[in-house]
Amino acid sequence: MSEAEMQETYSLFPGCIAKNMYPSIEKSTYTVFEKIGVKLLNHRYSCCPAPGVFRGYDRKTHMTLGVRNIVMARQDNVDVMTICNGCYGSLWEANEMFRKSKENQDFVNEKLAKIGLSYDGKTNVLHFVDVLHKHLEDVRNAKEVDLGLKVAVHYGCHYLRPSEKHPDINPESPHVIEDVVEALGCESVDFKNKLSCCGAGGGVWSGAEELGLRVLDEKLKNVRDSGADCIVNICPFCHMHLDQSQGKLEERYKIPVLHLSELTGLAFGIRPKHLAMHTHLISTRDIEKKIKKSKKGSDSEE
Amino acid sequence: MSEAEAKKVEQMEEDPYELEQFHKILEDSKILSCVQCGKCTGGCPAGRQSRIRIRELVHLAHEGHDIKDCKELWLCTTCYNCQERCPKGVDTTEAIISLRNRAIRKGDHNFPEIHTTAITSLRDQADGFPLSPDVESIRSVIGLPKHPHDLAHDPEGLKKFQALMDDLGIVELVMKKQCGEGKPWKYVDIKYKPSVARGTKKEGESNE
Amino acid sequence: MIGVFICFCGQNIGGYINVPELTDYFNNWRDDVVAFNTTFLCSEIGQDLIKDKIEELNLDAVVVASCSPKHHGGIFQNCIGQKMNQYRWEFANIREQCAWVTPNKKNATEKAKAIIAGAIEKAMLMNDIGSTRVPVTKDVLIIGGGIAGMHGSLELTDKGFHVHMVEKKETIGGHMVQFDRVFPTDDCAMCTSSPILAEVAMDPLIDIYSLSEVIEVKGRPGEYRVTIRRNPRYIDESKCTACGDCTTHCPVEAWSEWHYGMATRAATYKPLAQAVPLKNRIEKESCIRCGTCENVCKANAIMYDQQPEEFEITVGAIMISTGYDILDLSNTEYHQEHPNVISHLQLEAIKVPSGPTAGEILRPSDGKMPKHLVFVLCAGSRDRRHNVYCSKVCCMYTTKNARLIKSEHPEMKITICYIDVRAAGRGYEEYFDKAREMGINYVRGNVSEIVPNGEDLILRVEDTFTGEPLEMEADLVVLSSGMIPSQGTRDMSEVIHVVSGADKFLAPVHVKIAPVDTANTGVYIAGTVEAPKPIQECITDAGLVASRISTFLKDPEIEIDLKTSKINPEICIKCGTCADNCVYDAIDTTGEDFKVQDVSCQACGKCSVVCPTGAIDLQLFTEDQLIKQVDGILAEDKDSIIGFCCYQCGYNAADLAGTAKAFIDPKIKVVLVPCSGRVTIQHMLYPFFKGAKGVFVAACLEGQCHYIDGNLQAKEKVKLAKKSLDLMGIGGRKLNLFNMSSAEGPKFVAASKRMVEICQ
Structure with a gap:
């Protein structure tokens, strides 16, 4: 086996929102994983498809389209790594449904055969935060700035639940993102109802906007009370709702929202400009300033 | 048995989304184990802000009511809190998804109009959120390829994907019909009263 | 000569099987077989017929072809025992397992022929089974000194028995002495239990071993050899006067385990003023070895270098009353890790007058009196993620605490969230009625989550009456945490091999009619070691155990039937395999010849299965008997599928299939074995050599074998x-094993169906 083949490699599943709306998330993901020595491949992926809306239409269709995506990675014999809870939930669920039932396997493979594909259930679907967590030591080594931010961690539902995904994580008291942000020199602040939903999932973001906003309002209120500098999430869909929908609320919270890969990228020394942080609707300027300060502090110490 | 009746029976046996057959699907979500303790509704983030009541929906489904045109079905954010915590192991969120599936299948639903654009977007561009020209240029500026290496930018692959979607018949299914209360809803007063009154059991005739 | 007695059982058998044809058939079957029939064999006329014929024809053995032996087995054994050895008979179950499951009369009659033929072949090999008398020790071991253990010990010493009481903690008393008051009388728990404590302490017939554990039990019923480990107190019990000087001077302040972390203690302490034995104890983990106590102790009782000691006692019977513990609900949706979310045991520790606040309800985080106190029922109970079972007592003790606090602080808002209130018991519903009348707010809804909000809490719960989700602010939350078997209880299933259920509570032989007996003769269970229950039921249990033990040990010797395993010393090579495979330590390998200790042997037959020479055999189910029974069945119907069913579960499930009048293919023929572990590979293969279509074993559910x-x-x-x-x-x-409980008739039907499908 060549050295390149021995390198830890995943197929990156960017998901619609990261690539089409927040390229900063996609960009920082490439940079971060390169720096911790993990190789990412690209494949021709469609939408995962989104769990709330499309799974609500028809489970079997959702599973078939999800498996089609997984097949892309299967062909190169690598596991899929998602950077979005929605994609993670979708692909994981599709994979499980496929693995658990012969009937489903026959259904999917019959459909896939017509476009020249087939699947054997052997690919795993991973979430990038688990990969980062596994490489915590590499993350510490690659870090150039101790960010010194107080962050409010937002898990998002489909990473934690259904908890069958992670038998070793307590869905009522997880400690994964916290470990990563702490490694980046941030303080994870505790706040009321920390594990609650952002309010976007299940088709509510588009279909029942007002409800989504009310749930969001509840969440942001609690974050503000915690005194956090920003929200850190691991899901571009939550990210979008937290960032874009803030402006639609009566209350002007103006809490910056960062995807964990962006935060990690900043800690790895990528300049905010190179991440197109200005695509965020809520300005991240204050955070950038704070980071600069932390950087200067650590520079002068040296 | 009249011919029409015979046909109806035949249809019922075939279509698992017919009410009586459908209950077998719901039973897979273990709704028969429900003791109506209310743990699901108590911690529902959507329920705090709207009329969705998971316990009530499970109860109605359990009792055999036909709740396919119920708007509340579309207010669940699928956060899985209820399913995770259910003391009796009812897969409540999965039950909601099954109910949505049936609503779509029967074309007798009450789902937000905007959801139909999602399905066409998925078929046309293989993405729920397609790329906009603005983002194209931002991608270039920060050193990403202007067009992502995805299915949307692979004409051959896209064609096959569309063939797969057509084979699954999903677009047709979703666009088929939206009746329910008569109109699709664009923007919903989420605090409305429950749209299902008790005692509508076995109403289940589709409007087709 | 073998006598076959066939019962019509009115129409129960006669309606499905051609009994006259069957009788004729066996009368002409072989010269050494005679057959008779009668309407009701179990009636006096039927029994007289059997007795008369035994005498008249000088029968060697009897076959009773009637209902299941689980039904009237005792009657026939008794009847036959009046004329010859009571084990010289075999039954043929042609009712539950033939008549009732075979709709076609011809098929049923044919199947009955095969069943009876098998029984005759087995009966031919029946031997006399004798009995023996063995001495018993009058001492009793009680493990666990809670309310059940204390009550049981006093009952037993009243009857003249000598009791050894082993208690893991530094004092006996158990949970009850930690409580403030008890329902439904609101008696002070200490006032009612301290006289009992004192009586136990002063009883000359009770030896108390505190800070001790039972680590090994060997021997046999009537003579158990028990090894006890006594953990160091680091204080000489014989010298300590419990003056408390050491405690006063000890510089250490550690959380008190006795108060579940609601109070502090010194490193040397006694948990309560009424402790038995009334001695101080040094807790090693928290002790800093400063030597202060050694200096101040006038009695010179401090012993830093005390070591654990092990010693052996011999007892005739054992009572296990090791009790319960509660779930820790930290890091769940109940967030017990929050200082102001406490368990009900922690609330009791606060509420007792001798507690840290002298009985005042002050919350742990800041010592303030709560304005809104919320009780959460079913926290971890009736929940597949924690305890699937109901903890039974929570509704009542929660109501009790709410009532007591409300009466002291009428201004305090008190809410109880519940799924449903279970108030079944003398005076319980009335007690609950009063609570509501006092203004305690009952909200019907299972609390979904407790959200920490600074020092306060928010409870999210649906009011299931109105269907509205509520957000309740509370400043102190008390969880009615689900009860689980204590560590000691779980250890006992290992140390004494007492069967436990899926919930890990120890299981009685029969939950209804033998509620304190275990499958181990001479070992009994009392109190919450068996399931969650209120104090009065623990006391009832203990009284019953005392009665059962005094019955068991009433004579200097006990008589036992020797239907046990037996070793043929001529072929025994003394390899010890049988002893290794015996969980009851029933094989004595110390003498010149290996011997089965008849009292310890539970007659499961697992020893004979592993014996390499066939020297050890189970007398009621010998190797040859089982083979001959199979021969008999297959000689009549070689297309049979042989099902070896264990007495405890598989056989009962087969009977239940009959009671339910389910259909079972007549090919299926049941052979009774005491335990599925009795079935050898030879038994599994042999039927195939004789032409059988298939073989299966119907055993208990995994983890629920009555013989471990x-x-x-x-x-x-x-x-x-x-x-x-x-x-x-x-x-x-074509060979399969099916696990089923004794209640799962449908599972037996499904297994039979499956076998028939496979063995076409």
Whole structure:
């Protein structure tokens, strides 16, 4: 086996929102994983498809389209790594449904055969935060700035639940993102109802906007009370709702929202400009300033 | 048995989304184990802000009511809190998804109009959120390829994907019909009263 | 000569089976067999017929073809025992397992022929089974000194028995002495229990071993040899006067385990003023070895270098009353890690007058009196993620605490969230009525989550009456945490091999009619070691155990039937395999010849399965008897599928299939075995050589074998035998093991169906 083949490699599943709306998330993901020595491949992926809306239409269709995506990675014999809870939930669920039932396997493979594909259930679907967590030591080594931010961690539902995904994580008291942000020199602040939903999932973001906003309002209120500098999430869909929908609320919270890969990228020394942080609707300027300060502090110490 | 009746029976046996057959699907979500303790509704983030009541929906489904045109079905954010915590192991969120599936299948639903654009977007561009020209240029500026290496930018692959979607018949299914209360809803007063009154059991005739 | 007695059982058998034809058939079957029939064999006329014929024809053995032996087995054994050895008979179950499951009368009659033929062949080999008398020790071991243990010990010493009481903690008393008051009388728990404590302490017939554990039990019923480990107190019990000087001067302040972290203690302490034995104790983990106590102790009792000691006692019977513990609900949706979310035991620790706040309800985080106190029922109970069972007492003790606090602080808002209130018991509903009348707010809804909000809490719960989700602000939350078996209880299933259920509570032989007996003779259970229950039921249990023990030990010797295993010393090579495989330590390997200790042997037969020479055999189910029974069945119907069913579960399930009048293919023929672990590979293969279509073993559910691991051993044997069948070209798939409980008739029906499908 060549050295390149021995390198830890995943197929990156960017998901619609990261690539089409927040390229900063996609960009920082490439940079971060390169720096911790993990190789990412690209494949021709469609939408995962989104769990709330499309799974609500028809489970079997959702599973078939999800498996089609997984097949892309299967062909190169690598596991899929998602950077979005929605994609993670979708692909994981599709994979499980496929693995658990012969009937489903026959259904999917019959459909896939017509476009020249087939699947054997052997690919795993991973979430990038688990990969980062596994490489915590590499993350510490690659870090150039101790960010010194107080962050409010937002898990998002489909990473934690259904908890069958992670038998070793307590869905009522997880400690994964916290470990990563702490490694980046941030303080994870505790706040009321920390594990609650952002309010976007299940088709509510588009279909029942007002409800989504009310749930969001509840969440942001609690974050503000915690005194956090920003929200850190691991899901571009939550990210979008937290960032874009803030402006639609009566209350002007103006809490910056960062995807964990962006935060990690900043800690790895990528300049905010190179991440197109200005695509965020809520300005991240204050955070950038704070980071600069932390950087200067650590520079002068040296 | 009249011919029409015979046909109806035949249809019922075939279509698992017919009410009586459908209950077998719901039973897979273990709704028969429900003791109506209310743990699901108590911690529902959507329920705090709207009329969705998971316990009530499970109860109605359990009792055999036909709740396919119920708007509340579309207010669940699928956060899985209820399913995770259910003391009796009812897969409540999965039950909601099954109910949505049936609503779509029967074309007798009450789902937000905007959801139909999602399905066409998925078929046309293989993405729920397609790329906009603005983002194209931002991608270039920060050193990403202007067009992502995805299915949307692979004409051959896209064609096959569309063939797969057509084979699954999903677009047709979703666009088929939206009746329910008569109109699709664009923007919903989420605090409305429950749209299902008790005692509508076995109403289940589709409007087709 | 064998006498076959066939019962019509009115129409129960006669309606489905041609009994006259059957009788004729066996009268002409072989010269050494005679057959008779009668309407009701179990009636006096029927019994007289059997007795008369035994005498008249000088029968060697009897076959009773009637209902299940589980039904009237005792009657026939008694009846036959009046004329000859009571074990010289065999039954043929032609009612539950033939008449009621075979709709076609011709098929049923044919099946009955095969069943009876098998029984005759087995009966031919029946031997006299004698009995013996063995001495018993009048001492009793009580493990666990809670309310059940204390009550049991006093009952037993009243009857003249000498009691050894082993208690893990530094004092006896158990949970009850930690409580403030008890429902439904609101008596002070300490006032009612301290006289009992004192009586136990002063009783000359009770030896108390505190800070001690039972680590090994050997021997037999009537003479158990028990090894006890006494953990160091680091204080000489014989010298300590419990003056408390050491405690006063100890510089250490550690959380008190006795108060569940609601109070502090010194490193040397006694948990309560009424402790028995009334001695101080040094807790090693928190002790800093400063030597202060040594200096101040006038009695010179401090012993830093005390070591654990082990010693052995001999007792005739054992009572286990090791009690319960509660769930820790930290890091769940109940967030017990929050200082102001406490368990009900922690609330009791605060509420007792001798507690840290002298009985005042002050919350742990800041010592303030709560304005809104919320009780959460079913926290971890009736919940598949924690305890599937109901903890039974929470509704009542929660109501009790709410009432007591409300009456002291009428201004305090008190809410109880519940799924449903279970108030079944003398005076319970009335007690609950009063609570509501006092203004305690009952909200029907299972609390979904407790959200920490600074020092306060928010409870999210649906009011299921109105269907509205509520957000309740509270400043102190008390969880009615689910009860679980204590560590000591779980240890006992290992140390004494008492069967436990899926919930890990120790299981009685029969939950309804033998509620304190275990499958181990001479070992009894009392109190919450068996299931969550209120104090009065613990006391009832303890009284019953005392009665059961005094019955068991009433004579200097006990008589036991020797239907046990027996070793033939001429072929025994003394390899000890049987002893290794015996969980009851019933095989004495110390003498010149290996011997089965008849009192310890539970007659499961697992020993005979592993014996390499066939020297040890189970007398009621010998190797030859089982083979001959199979021969008998297959000689009549070689297309049979032989099902070895264990007495505890599989056989009962087969009977239940009959009671439910389910259909079972007549090919299926049941052979009774005491335990699936009795079935050898030879038994599994032999029927195939004689033409059988298939073989199966119906065993208890995994983890529920009445002989600990018989079904697991059977599983291994089936695996091996399947391989052999594959090699022989017969096909391993024709041999299967099915696990089922004694209540699962439908499972037996499904298993039979499956076998018939496979063995076409």
